Amino acid sequence: MPEALNVDQLKAKALEIRKLIIxxxxxxxxxxxxxxLSACDVVTALYFGGFMNFDVxxxxxxxRDRFILSKGHACPVLYSAMALAGYFPVKEIMTLRKLGSPYEGHPNMKRLRGIEASTGSLGQGLSLAVGHAIGAKMDKKGYHTxxxxxxxxxxxxxxxxAIASAEKYKLGNLTLIVDQNGFQQTGATKDVLDMLQFQPKIESFGWHVQTINGNDMSQVVDALKKAKAVTDRPTAIVSKTQKGFGILPLLEAEGDINYHGKPLxxxxxxxxLAFLSQSA
Incomplete structure (x- = not known):
């Protein structure tokens, strides 16, 4: 596991990851x-902030602690963080989505070491995480998922x-992070299916829940510390983010703040890349 970085160092690492994503x-x-890009700050903190125990x-x-990226289409942030953490050479992830590359468009645990779950069929990741957390209890292991x-x-x-099951089994070794960037494939989530506020809904199942600005590294670090301190029930962090955070003004100028499923x-x-460097 890399040495835990402080908040300023984590911000610098997140900038590296954002550039790699692009x-x-x-x-x-x-x-x-x-x-x-919206998920970058949380993923950076997990891998470089001392919150996960892992050995590349x-x-x-x-x-080892587990991280399951249920929103598997966001795998560029996962591959970039893992590469910088030392799982594989950074130059290899430049083969993303190329024929024969293990860096597929969604994580494939059969082809890439360090991937905990093959995800991309949305809605399944938390069930897998619940299974890992229950397994830890059965095996009397101390790892966190x-x-x-x-x-x-x-x-x-x-x-x-899965949320109901996690409370039933009192999975204090499980943390859900909702990357609430406000959009999905076909448009704004409030227009597709307005779930309103997540915190009271998840709390009603008996979870410990926090709502934060997920693009503020200080808030991310504080929330992860609080989540790890709760051991009697599952925890959730509703991470309110901006899709395309870091380069959002450029996407706004393009007339598409969702920019779903297409590269720059x-x-x-x-x-x-120049904008990110100037913003640092």
Missing amino acids: EITTEAGSGHPSSS KNTTDPN FCMTGDGEMGEGQVWE SKALAEKA
Whole structure:
């Protein structure tokens, strides 16, 4: 596990990851950069803030903490963070979505070490995370399981069955992070299926819940510390974010603040990388 970084160092690491997200999706000519950018701060904190126990040389260590990216289409953020953490060479992720590459458009645990679950069928990740958390209790292991969903997939019934099950089994070793960026494939989530406020809904199942600005690294770090301190019940962090955070003004200028499932053109990517550097 890398040495835990402080908030300023985590912000710098998140900037590195944002740049990689743009570079690899533009190189691929496909992918989900905006969905990855919104989740970047939380994923950065998990891998580099000292919140997860992992060993890049022993990715099957039974005592490792788990991270399941249920919103699997945002895998550019996961691949970028894992590469910088040392799981695999950074240059390899430039083959994202290329024929034969293990860096597929959604995480595939059969092809890439360190991936805990093959995800992309939205709504399933939290059920897998519940299974890991129950397994830890059965095996008397101390590992913690984190799962990130998108806010669009929170409309799936399976998610709420998993939430109910996690409370039943008192899974204090489980943390759900909802990347609430306000959009899904076909538009704004409030227009597709307005779930209103997530915190009171999840709290009603007996969970400990926090709502934060998920693009504010200080809030992210504080929330993860509080979540790890709760051990008698499952915890959730409703992470309110902006899709395309970091380059949102450029996407607004393009007339598409959702920018779902399409890469930046090479010209726009150059602008985006320069914009990120200037914003640092």
